[in-house]
Amino acid sequence: MAKHKKQPRPKAVTPKGFRDYFGAEVTRRADMLARIARIYHRYGFDALETSGVETVEALGKFLPDVDRPNEGVFAWEEDGDWLALRYDMTAPLARVAAQYRNDLPSPYRRYAMGPVWRNEKPGPGRFRQFYQCDADTVGSASMAADAEICAMLSDVFEELGLGGDYIIRVNNRKVLNGVMEVAGIGGPEHEAERGIVLRAIDKLDRLGEDGVRALLGEGRKDDSGDFTKGAGLDDEQAGVVMGFMGALGADGAATLANLDRLVADSEVGREGVDELRQIADLLAAQGYGPDRIVIDPSVVRGLGYYTGPVYEAELTFEVTDEKGRPRQFGSVAGGGRYDDLVKRFTGQEVPATGVSIGVDRLLAALTMKGRFDDAEDGPVVVTVMDKSRLAAYQAMVSDLRKADIRAELYLGNPKNFGNQLKYCDKRGAPFAIIQGEDEAARGVVQIKDLKLGARLASELSHEEWRDQPAQFECRLEDMVSEIKARLG
Amino acid sequence: MAKHKKQPRPKAVTPKGFRDYFGAEVTRRADMLARIARIYHRYGFDALETSGVETVEALGKFLPDVDRPNEGVFAWEEDGDWLALRYDMTAPLARVAAQYRNDLPSPYRRYAMGPVWRNEKPGPGRFRQFYQCDADTVGSASMAADAEICAMLSDVFEELGLGGDYIIRVNNRKVLNGVMEVAGIGGPEHEAERGIVLRAIDKLDRLGEDGVRALLGEGRKDDSGDFTKGAGLDDEQAGVVMGFMGALGADGAATLANLDRLVADSEVGREGVDELRQIADLLAAQGYGPDRIVIDPSVVRGLGYYTGPVYEAELTFEVTDEKGRPRQFGSVAGGGRYDDLVKRFTGQEVPATGVSIGVDRLLAALTMKGRFDDAEDGPVVVTVMDKSRLAAYQAMVSDLRKADIRAELYLGNPKNFGNQLKYCDKRGAPFAIIQGEDEAARGVVQIKDLKLGARLASELSHEEWRDQPAQFECRLEDMVSEIKARLG
Numbered sequence: 001m002a003k004h005k006k007q008p009r010p011k012a013v014t015p016k017g018f019r020d021y022f023g024a025e026v027t028r029r030a031d032m033l034a035r036i037a038r039i040y041h042r043y044g045f046d047a048l049e050t051s052g053v054e055t056v057e058a059l060g061k062f063l064p065d066v067d068r069p070n071e072g073v074f075a076w077e078e079d080g081d082w083l084a085l086r087y088d089m090t091a092p093l094a095r096v097a098a099q100y101r102n103d104l105p106s107p108y109r110r111y112a113m114g115p116v117w118r119n120e121k122p123g124p125g126r127f128r129q130f131y132q133c134d135a136d137t138v139g140s141a142s143m144a145a146d147a148e149i150c151a152m153l154s155d156v157f158e159e160l161g162l163g164g165d166y167i168i169r170v171n172n173r174k175v176l177n178g179v180m181e182v183a184g185i186g187g188p189e190h191e192a193e194r195g196i197v198l199r200a201i202d203k204l205d206r207l208g209e210d211g212v213r214a215l216l217g218e219g220r221k222d223d224s225g226d227f228t229k230g231a232g233l234d235d236e237q238a239g240v241v242m243g244f245m246g247a248l249g250a251d252g253a254a255t256l257a258n259l260d261r262l263v264a265d266s267e268v269g270r271e272g273v274d275e276l277r278q279i280a281d282l283l284a285a286q287g288y289g290p291d292r293i294v295i296d297p298s299v300v301r302g303l304g305y306y307t308g309p310v311y312e313a314e315l316t317f318e319v320t321d322e323k324g325r326p327r328q329f330g331s332v333a334g335g336g337r338y339d340d341l342v343k344r345f346t347g348q349e350v351p352a353t354g355v356s357i358g359v360d361r362l363l364a365a366l367t368m369k370g371r372f373d374d375a376e377d378g379p380v381v382v383t384v385m386d387k388s389r390l391a392a393y394q395a396m397v398s399d400l401r402k403a404d405i406r407a408e409l410y411l412g413n414p415k416n417f418g419n420q421l422k423y424c425d426k427r428g429a430p431f432a433i434i435q436g437e438d439e440a441a442r443g444v445v446q447i448k449d450l451k452l453g454a455r456l457a458s459e460l461s462h463e464e465w466r467d468q469p470a471q472f473e474c475r476l477e478d479m480v481s482e483i484k485a486r487l488g
Numbered sequence: 489m490a491k492h493k494k495q496p497r498p499k500a501v502t503p504k505g506f507r508d509y510f511g512a513e514v515t516r517r518a519d520m521l522a523r524i525a526r527i528y529h530r531y532g533f534d535a536l537e538t539s540g541v542e543t544v545e546a547l548g549k550f551l552p553d554v555d556r557p558n559e560g561v562f563a564w565e566e567d568g569d570w571l572a573l574r575y576d577m578t579a580p581l582a583r584v585a586a587q588y589r590n591d592l593p594s595p596y597r598r599y600a601m602g603p604v605w606r607n608e609k610p611g612p613g614r615f616r617q618f619y620q621c622d623a624d625t626v627g628s629a630s631m632a633a634d635a636e637i638c639a640m641l642s643d644v645f646e647e648l649g650l651g652g653d654y655i656i657r658v659n660n661r662k663v664l665n666g667v668m669e670v671a672g673i674g675g676p677e678h679e680a681e682r683g684i685v686l687r688a689i690d691k692l693d694r695l696g697e698d699g700v701r702a703l704l705g706e707g708r709k710d711d712s713g714d715f716t717k718g719a720g721l722d723d724e725q726a727g728v729v730m731g732f733m734g735a736l737g738a739d740g741a742a743t744l745a746n747l748d749r750l751v752a753d754s755e756v757g758r759e760g761v762d763e764l765r766q767i768a769d770l771l772a773a774q775g776y777g778p779d780r781i782v783i784d785p786s787v788v789r790g791l792g793y794y795t796g797p798v799y800e801a802e803l804t805f806e807v808t809d810e811k812g813r814p815r816q817f818g819s820v821a822g823g824g825r826y827d828d829l830v831k832r833f834t835g836q837e838v839p840a841t842g843v844s845i846g847v848d849r850l851l852a853a854l855t856m857k858g859r860f861d862d863a864e865d866g867p868v869v870v871t872v873m874d875k876s877r878l879a880a881y882q883a884m885v886s887d888l889r890k891a892d893i894r895a896e897l898y899l900g901n902p903k904n905f906g907n908q909l910k911y912c913d914k915r916g917a918p919f920a921i922i923q924g925e926d927e928a929a930r931g932v933v934q935i936k937d938l939k940l941g942a943r944l945a946s947e948l949s950h951e952e953w954r955d956q957p958a959q960f961e962c963r964l965e966d967m968v969s970e971i972k973a974r975l976g
Contacts, residue, residue: 011546012583012587015543016569018541025537026537041894046511047510048511050508051507052605053562078607144899147882148882285879285883286883344498345497379532390630406529406530
């Protein structure tokens with residue numbers, strides 16, 4: 001070794017934009033995903049796990065004539081082929097649906113859960129690897145497929161203990177297309193205007209009604225003074241588009257009647273309203289009322305991307321934003337219908353609809369709502385007073401584990417007993433077991449109740465605390481049952 | 489769109505060496521890993537999930553002075569930094585143990601489960617992405633840490649229903665080091681010979697005793713005529729080394745006594761035997777007999793890599809190899825002690841020990857042993873006889889799902905009823921529900937028992953089959969209970 005030139009030591013850091021997950025961060029997510037998977041499975045959806053790596057060609061979305069794929073994905077050349085990490089679950093589904101089209105059932109219901117990678121500038125809470133949890137139905141044009149996704153999403157929230165705290169809103173791109181026709185920008189010569197309208201309404205949340213109305217008209221100057229050219233609609237035209245987003249009525253029937261009136265003169269518009277009506281009827285037949293799933297034309301997110309029904313799930317409970325103001329928790333899932341999934345590969349149009357759950361946001365919501373068992377998860381720690389009796393201590397640990405109690409033998413250097421107690425503290429151990437020579441001779445152990453000890457120490461004066469030490473002695477053969485009883 | 493130049497369609501293929509996993513392939517693995525995680529957790533191991541991407545610098549194992557990292561990993565340059573997909577779970581653990589060394593408990597028990605990537609030539613059953621499932625203890629020099637890993641591994645096999653079908657063998661690198669000293673190749677001037685000896689005994693499985701003995705001596709000519717130079721040991725020296733691998737006695741005490749005699753003249757050798765004795769004592773104290781965990785010097789795999797105890801888990805039930813001969817299923821997990829984990833980063837030696845389970849092999853073993861519930865997993869399919877009654881069919885599906893029965897509405901084009909039954913077949917549906925106008929008017933449904941139907945069709949003549957159609961009628965309100973009873 002001494003012959004080698006001295007190398008600088010490598011830095012022990014996660015790459016920029018990536019992070020590590022420890023303990024409960026991992027297991028809570030796994031638990032949540034397992035519960036979601038059970039619902040998906042009950043609905044007939046089959047698991048699909050593709051690998052993290054795809055060919056750039058299959059992923060698509062790259063400029064064909066540049067040497068280096070553009071930003072957004074992690075890609076590299078391998079023996080002349082470009083490979084890349086998947087950036088979502090939909091692109092691999094498209095590849096699978098095309099590759100196995102003769103073997104898969106049709107329609108094909110599938111779910112997928114796992115990490116995806118984005119080569120984007122990381123920001124606070126924005127990482128370059130994160131989880132997605134998708135469910136899609138490929139090969140069905142039926143509105144029952146869309147209604148089913150919404151019902152399933154509702155069941156997921158109920159299963160996760162969020163009943164009463166969520167709402168799923170449904171809208172339809174075809175109704176918007178009808179609205180554009182009625183507003184006089186339906187023809188192929190108005191593609192540019194329609195593009196501006198789509199981008200404008202997608203900003204409703206951010207810009208508010210006035211901002212969107214400005215973009216529908218002449219244009220809008222933002223706070224920095226930059227001017228964004230508008231779609232050039234006159235007030236009447238813009239009013240039709242704004243009427244669409246404001247068409248929510250007192251109940252589903254009223255909303256649908258509003259939309260009926262709005263797009264009466266457009267075939268595609270009427271088709272869209274009819275699709276919404278079918279979805280509403282299918283959901284009503286299953287008992288999903290408007291308190292859980294509602295037809296709501298103000299859902300505009302994704303309208304530019306999807307081709308038919310669009311749905312978005314919001315959590316409605318209140319949180320405090322970074323400025324201390326109360327606001328609703330907001331969106332945790334979204335999806336809709338898209339018909340070009342497999343076409344890139346096969347030339348055939350295959351209808352598909354699906355939803356993606358934002359795993360990290362949903363997990364954050366469950367944590368805020370206290371939906372995780374916060375009972376002590378730390379192990380019972382058997383300390384080492386007498387190194388020569390290691391086998392006896394190990395047997396105690398083994399007995400605890402056999403009773404399904406999380407337990408550890410202290411495996412560090414036992415010389416300094418204070419370090420052993422510090423370790424217990426770091427581990428969140430509810431109990432420490434102590435047995436010295438004297439206790440061993442008498443066939444007993446000392447059980448230190450560390451949670452009680454910490455509470456007493458903070459609540460009582462030193463004198464009182466001394467009189468109520470959170471430590472007691474019990475016979476070795478009673479140790480497991482004593483601990484079990486106290487863990488509850 | 490018509491303006492764009494026509495691009496050739498992308499190929500819908502998985503990249504070479506990668507594969508897709510469908511349905512039960514995904515859920516069985518997930519179930520198995522969840523059960524393993526429960527055992528790991530009970531032992532006090534905490535989950536750790538690092539991202540798939542690491543800096544090449546942190547991963548190490550690359551030549552420092554070449555532009556392109558060498559083969560073995562998938563790596564790419566990103567804004568001047570080299571990133572790579574992790575090739576195992578140990579390198580990220582080393583990085584984490586160094587990065588968070590002031591925050592993690594010490595000793596730190598952690599488990600990690602997930603995919604790893606190898607840029608290797610793919611072969612039959614060898615893929616470039618596969619799962620690993622590791623448990624390691626960092627920061628403990630105690631043999632109790634090694635014994636614990638073995639006990640935990642034993643518990644995992646018992647939990648998975650493999651009791652009686654496995655054996656965990658334990659050996660120790662230090663004993664081999666002692667054997668080399670006794671054989672006269674202990675000094676620094678014999679490093680080359682020791683290297684040859686290590687490589688030779690690592691090939692015991694493949695070359696047999698004679699092959700290894702040849703490599704310990706002058707060398708060995710293989711079937712292709714290629715000559716591999718040996719370590720140049722004389723018969724007596726080689727006999728010492730061979731004696732090590734053959735030191736298994738009638739019981740643990742006899743084995744340890746054999747080893748004691750073999751390395752009596754070597755301090756490190758005696759230390760190694762003492763470590764094995766400690767492990768044996770700790771396991772005996774917990775009730776793990778030699779039918780589950782055994783001291784066995786014939787375990788040579790990994791001796792070159794590890795620095796102390798080495799362990800390997802084998803499944804002992806018989807399978808048939810590709811040539812039709814019976815053989816034991818073989819190794820599914822291995823590990824040992826390594827003390828240089830964090831040293832690359834911090835300069836400090838940190839003792840560590842751990843095990844890695846071969847997830848795919850263990851899954852294959854469980855499948856062979858019929859350890860998975862092969863009960864029908866296909867959904868009950870509610871067919872669509874009358875498109876106008878979709879909401880009623882959907883309500884039936886909803887009722888089945890509410891009773892936790894996996895169920896689907898047929899979402900394809902309902903025109904051809906034969907296609908609906910073909911779909912049921914492809915889905916492995918146990919039952920199909922049929923309700924036409926007549927049944928709807930009478931408030932009944934037809935239930936087609938597809939499994940019974942298939943069995944009858946294969947067992948009975950056409951005439952008998954006609955008289956016993958596996959289809960029956962029941963009242964709509966009894967549908968759920970009828971299905972539930974028949975699903976068992």
